[in-house]
Amino acid sequence: MFEIQNFSIGTFRQMEKLLKVEFLHEENIVHLFHSENENAETLDRIKYEKFREQIELNSTQIENIKDEYGATEIKNSGWINCELMLDAYRDYLIANNSFxxxxxxxxxxxxxxxxxxxxxxxxxxxxxxxxxxxxxxxxxxxxxxIPCKGDVLTLKHDNNGNKNILKRNGCFLIPTNKKSIKAGSTYLWNNDDEQVTESERNEIKNKVNNILSDEYEIINHQTAIRPTTKxxxxxxxxxxxxxxxxxxxxxxxxxxxxxxxxxxxxxxxxxxx
Ligand SMILES: Cc1cc2nc3c(=O)[nH]c(=O)nc-3n(C[C@H](O)[C@H](O)[C@H](O)COP(=O)(O)OP(=O)(O)OC[C@H]3O[C@@H](n4cnc5c(N)ncnc54)[C@H](O)[C@@H]3O)c2cc1C
Known part of the structure; x- marks a missing residue:
C-alpha cells in the first residue's frame, strides 16, 4: 500500500510543477476515539513496529473539539484539493488541444x-x-x-488555525482554509442516485456534531458516486x-x-x- 501511496504523492508533486498550482496538502490526521475500547485497541496495535512509525501518541491540542476519549495522530497523511487539480489539468489539456x-x-x-x-x-x-x-x-x-453514493458538506467554521484533518467514527473533517471545512461522508451501496437528500445531510451533520463543540453553518452539500468492485x-x-x-x-x-x-x-x- 505504501508503494502505491508514495507513487501517487510523487506524481501529484510532478503535476503541481507542470500545472503551477498547489493542490496536495500534507497534514496529519487527528484520530479522535469514540470509546474507551477503541483507545485501548489502538494502544494495543501500536505495539507493532509498522503502526508505530505511522502514529503519534500525543496528538496536537485543538480548540473546540470533542476528545473525551483521547486521540492519536496519524502521520504521512494529507488531502487533495480536487477541484483545483482537475480544473488546472483540464485547462492544460485544452491548451494542448487534447480535451x-x-x-x-x-x-x-x-x-x-x-x-x-x-x-x-x-x-x-x-x-x-x-x-x-x-x-x-x-x-x-x-x-x-458497484455504484456507491457518498455525500460531502462544506461548512463555514472558524478553524482557529487548525490545519489537521479530524476523524472520528468514519467521519472526516478537512479544514480547507481558515474558515471552511469539508465534512463527509456517507456510503450508500448499490446506489447511483445523483440527487442530494436530507437524510444524508442529517447523517453527516450528526457525525460533525460528535466532533465539533462550537458553531458552524452548512454552506454546500454535494454528492457523487464511487465506482467500487466486489x-x-x-x-x-x-x-x-x-x-x-x-x-x-x-x-x-x-x-x-x-x-x-x-x-x-x-x-x-x-x-x-
Ligand atoms: C464522497 C466521496 C468521498 C471520497 N473520498 C475519497 C478519498 O478521501 N480518497 C480517495 O482516494 N478517493 C475518494 N473518493 C473516491 C474517488 O472520488 C473515486 O475513486 C474517483 O473519483 C474515481 O475516479 P474515476 O475517474 O474512475 O471515476 P469518476 O471520478 O467517476 O470519473 C469518471 C468520468 O467519466 C465521465 N464519463 C462516464 N461515461 C462517459 C461517456 N460515455 N462519455 C464521456 N464521459 C463519460 C463521467 O462523467 C466522469 O466525469 C471519494 C468519493 C466520494 C463520492
Missing part, C-alpha cells in the same frame, strides 16, 4: 486494424475510464462496477481481443491514492505493446 467535452458514443467507435477512429479523431490506443457509468461500456462486459480490485487491464484497448476503473473509495499508480501501469502496458 473534448462530449458524451462518448460507443457505437461510433470504428475499430480498424492499427487505429481507432471516432468522429474526427484517430488514435493508436484507447483507455476507458468512465467511473460508475462503465456498465454502459459494451467492450468490457465481464467487469462489474473484491475492491482495481480494473486496470487490456482488452482480450483488441490489444490497444484498455480500461482503468474500480478505483472505489481510493481513487486519489491509487489512480496515478494504476494509470502508470496502463501506460507501461501500452509501451510494451
Amino acid at each position: 473534448s467535452i462530449d458524451d462518448f458514443k460507443y457505437d461510433e467507435l470504428e475499430i480498424k486494424k492499427d487505429v481507432f477512429c471516432y468522429q474526427n479523431f484517430e488514435a493508436l490506443n484507447i483507455i476507458f475510464c468512465e467511473g460508475y457509468q462503465k456498465n454502459k461500456n459494451p467492450f468490457f462486459e465481464n467487469e462489474n462496477i 473484491n475492491r480490485e482495481v480494473i486496470a487491464k487490456q482488452h482480450q481481443q483488441y490489444k490497444n484497448m484498455f480500461m482503468l476503473n474500480g478505483l472505489g473509495t481510493k481513487g486519489l491514492s491509487q489512480a496515478p499508480y494504476y494509470a502508470n501501469y496502463i501506460s507501461e502496458l501500452i509501451e510494451r505493446e
Whole structure:
C-alpha cells in the first residue's frame, strides 16, 4: 500500500510543477476515539513496529473539539484539493488541444486494424475510464462496477488555525482554509442516485456534531458516486481481443491514492505493446 501511496504523492508533486498550482496538502490526521475500547485497541496495535512509525501518541491540542476519549495522530497523511487539480489539468489539456467535452458514443467507435477512429479523431490506443457509468461500456462486459453514493458538506467554521484533518467514527473533517471545512461522508451501496437528500445531510451533520463543540453553518452539500468492485480490485487491464484497448476503473473509495499508480501501469502496458 505504501508503494502505491508514495507513487501517487510523487506524481501529484510532478503535476503541481507542470500545472503551477498547489493542490496536495500534507497534514496529519487527528484520530479522535469514540470509546474507551477503541483507545485501548489502538494502544494495543501500536505495539507493532509498522503502526508505530505511522502514529503519534500525543496528538496536537485543538480548540473546540470533542476528545473525551483521547486521540492519536496519524502521520504521512494529507488531502487533495480536487477541484483545483482537475480544473488546472483540464485547462492544460485544452491548451494542448487534447480535451473534448462530449458524451462518448460507443457505437461510433470504428475499430480498424492499427487505429481507432471516432468522429474526427484517430488514435493508436484507447483507455476507458468512465467511473460508475462503465456498465454502459459494451467492450468490457465481464467487469462489474458497484455504484456507491457518498455525500460531502462544506461548512463555514472558524478553524482557529487548525490545519489537521479530524476523524472520528468514519467521519472526516478537512479544514480547507481558515474558515471552511469539508465534512463527509456517507456510503450508500448499490446506489447511483445523483440527487442530494436530507437524510444524508442529517447523517453527516450528526457525525460533525460528535466532533465539533462550537458553531458552524452548512454552506454546500454535494454528492457523487464511487465506482467500487466486489473484491475492491482495481480494473486496470487490456482488452482480450483488441490489444490497444484498455480500461482503468474500480478505483472505489481510493481513487486519489491509487489512480496515478494504476494509470502508470496502463501506460507501461501500452509501451510494451
Ligand atoms: C464522497 C466521496 C468521498 C471520497 N473520498 C475519497 C478519498 O478521501 N480518497 C480517495 O482516494 N478517493 C475518494 N473518493 C473516491 C474517488 O472520488 C473515486 O475513486 C474517483 O473519483 C474515481 O475516479 P474515476 O475517474 O474512475 O471515476 P469518476 O471520478 O467517476 O470519473 C469518471 C468520468 O467519466 C465521465 N464519463 C462516464 N461515461 C462517459 C461517456 N460515455 N462519455 C464521456 N464521459 C463519460 C463521467 O462523467 C466522469 O466525469 C471519494 C468519493 C466520494 C463520492
